[in-house]
Amino acid sequence: MDTVDKATRSKIMSKVGQKATGPETKLRKALFARGFRYRLNVKKLPGSPDIVLPKYKAAIFVHGCFWHRHEGCKYATMPKSRVEFWTEKFEANVERDRRNVEKLLEMGWRVLVVWECALKTKDVSELEATVDEAERWILSDEEYGEIPSKKRN
Numbered sequence: 001m002d003t004v005d006k007a008t009r010s011k012i013m014s015k016v017g018q019k020a021t022g023p024e025t026k027l028r029k030a031l032f033a034r035g036f037r038y039r040l041n042v043k044k045l046p047g048s049p050d051i052v053l054p055k056y057k058a059a060i061f062v063h064g065c066f067w068h069r070h071e072g073c074k075y076a077t078m079p080k081s082r083v084e085f086w087t088e089k090f091e092a093n094v095e096r097d098r099r100n101v102e103k104l105l106e107m108g109w110r111v112l113v114v115w116e117c118a119l120k121t122k123d124v125s126e127l128e129a130t131v132d133e134a135e136r137w138i139l140s141d142e143e144y145g146e147i148p149s150k151k152r153n
């Protein structure tokens with residue numbers, strides 16, 4: 001692992017710990033409750049999407065705003081030290097994401113990116129609004145979508 005400062009390391013570790021109970025789990029449980037059935041972490045597909053709904057040809061990524069650089073989001077902060085290192089790392093992440101979306105679309109999948117900040121909220125009605133939006137997108141024929149959508153940011 002690259003040498004990182006303490007604050008960054010604990011940030012990374014907390015992200016890892018979130019995996020099982022974090023935003024992605026919130027979203028898929030909510031979708032399940034609404035009757036959607038899916039597969040998880042489909043490794044065969046580019047970028048191994050977090051939630052895949054074959055019936056709707058839909059691949060969903062739940063992206064952490066920090067790692068995947070949610071534009072204009074308060075969680076997409078820049079670490080104060082080793083700025084060059086992080087800039088390169090972030091650019092590589094964004095580029096990888098872009099390529100994965102492109103490949104999935106070429107393969108005939110539809111792609112939805114749900115940003116973590118849309119799921120982080122403790123406000124139940126806000127969370128429901130996010131799930132509503134996800135449901136609307138799943139049932140639509142839109143090829144690509146993001147929640148929150150860029151204009152809302």
Ligand SMILES: [Zn+2]
Nearest residue numbers: 065070073117
């Ligand atoms: Zn965000």
